[in-house]
Amino acid sequence: MKPSASAAVARGVFWASAGFYALVAFEFFYMVSPFAAYLYGIYGPGLGALQLTGSTSWLVGFFLPHIARETGSPFLDWHEAIGTVFLIAGLAAFAGGAAQVYWSKLTRKRAIVGGMYRWVRHPQYLGLMTASFGMLLIWPRYLVIVAFVTVCFAYYLLSRLEERICTREFPDYAGYAAHTGMLLPLARMPWPATFGRSVVTGLTLYIVLLAAGFAAARALHDHAVGNLHVYETPNEAYLSVGRLPPDTIAAFARVATADPEVQAALGAHSDPGARFINYVMPTDLLISEVPMHLPPGHRTGHQSPSRQEQSRYKIVFTRAHFGRAEPADGREILRRAVNKSPIIEVWIDRRAGRVERVLEPPTQEFYAGMPVPVF
Numbered sequence: 001m002k003p004s005a006s007a008a009v010a011r012g013v014f015w016a017s018a019g020f021y022a023l024v025a026f027e028f029f030y031m032v033s034p035f036a037a038y039l040y041g042i043y044g045p046g047l048g049a050l051q052l053t054g055s056t057s058w059l060v061g062f063f064l065p066h067i068a069r070e071t072g073s074p075f076l077d078w079h080e081a082i083g084t085v086f087l088i089a090g091l092a093a094f095a096g097g098a099a100q101v102y103w104s105k106l107t108r109k110r111a112i113v114g115g116m117y118r119w120v121r122h123p124q125y126l127g128l129m130t131a132s133f134g135m136l137l138i139w140p141r142y143l144v145i146v147a148f149v150t151v152c153f154a155y156y157l158l159s160r161l162e163e164r165i166c167t168r169e170f171p172d173y174a175g176y177a178a179h180t181g182m183l184l185p186l187a188r189m190p191w192p193a194t195f196g197r198s199v200v201t202g203l204t205l206y207i208v209l210l211a212a213g214f215a216a217a218r219a220l221h222d223h224a225v226g227n228l229h230v231y232e233t234p235n236e237a238y239l240s241v242g243r244l245p246p247d248t249i250a251a252f253a254r255v256a257t258a259d260p261e262v263q264a265a266l267g268a269h270s271d272p273g274a275r276f277i278n279y280v281m282p283t284d285l286l287i288s289e290v291p292m293h294l295p296p297g298h299r300t301g302h303q304s305p306s307r308q309e310q311s312r313y314k315i316v317f318t319r320a321h322f323g324r325a326e327p328a329d330g331r332e333i334l335r336r337a338v339n340k341s342p343i344i345e346v347w348i349d350r351r352a353g354r355v356e357r358v359l360e361p362p363t364q365e366f367y368a369g370m371p372v373p374v375f
Helices: 005-031 036-042 044-050 074-107 123-138 142-169 173-178 199-226 246-257 260-267 332-336
Strands: 229-233 236-240 276-282 312-321 339-349 354-359
Touching: 074 123, 123 142, 142 173, 142 199, 199 332, 229 246, 236 246, 236 332, 246 260, 246 276, 246 312, 246 339, 246 354, 260 312, 260 339, 260 354, 276 332
Parallel strands: 236 276
Antiparallel strands: 229 236, 276 312, 312 339, 339 354
């Protein structure tokens, strides 16, 4: 039988979106690899192009923390671990469903209705959707929401397509489907009957789901920025990646900005539109997304700041970039900035209350010019 136009569209959407989502997943895996700085160049041009205009620059931003490891919200502190659980569970479910399918083919059995298929008709798609949700929590760019919604949408279309085929080929499939959930156990999917047949209905639903995803991410973004440990001035946001009260951050800022060398470096960026994101952390903490001095033989990571030596801190002063959008003020800098560039790094002896060391910005940044997380 010749495939219908809707089936061809569903498969086309699936493979295109799955390919894009594979690149997103690959982005996460190589971002935590030693080769990240080299491989990130693959994505640099595309992500850089998105941040050139105010209407698209927000897409490259993160709506959950990646640099800040300790916040005022337990969910924000654990979202990557939660995402990892979803990712592993989803991949395990997919592997389990695939094993059942291929075993059935090898033994030439009829339609699978036992095992995982006893509870849900499409456990492989459910597993991939679960894994995709986990990836969204691990690597939470707004752009990834587009991939997540698109892939889930395509999985549903493919589920409908496969069910039409199974209904034709297996006489008892309709009875099985009547008491088994499609993508959730014992759940009937409340979609319109025309969904999958009407392009307008399907496209409308896709847009609604995408808008709902963006709205939820925006709410999480606001929650995240509101729970960061920040000391703010009209044109600066001092962001502590660990748990520091604002008055302690402010004291570090006063010590650092009183140094003549620091004043001269910041004075070179004294134009009215200049805004700054200044990262505060223990000196032993090395984070690849913050342009800082990397001692020879050392590697970057995302360790817990509270487990580092607390007697010496550093402030990495950076200039915030907003694409083509207007500069923001105070904490809004963190909400709306899409990137930053280094200015100077200041080490502070916390007990003595004095500047210990001033370092020029690195000559070779780990992600030079790339749109990496801001907070």
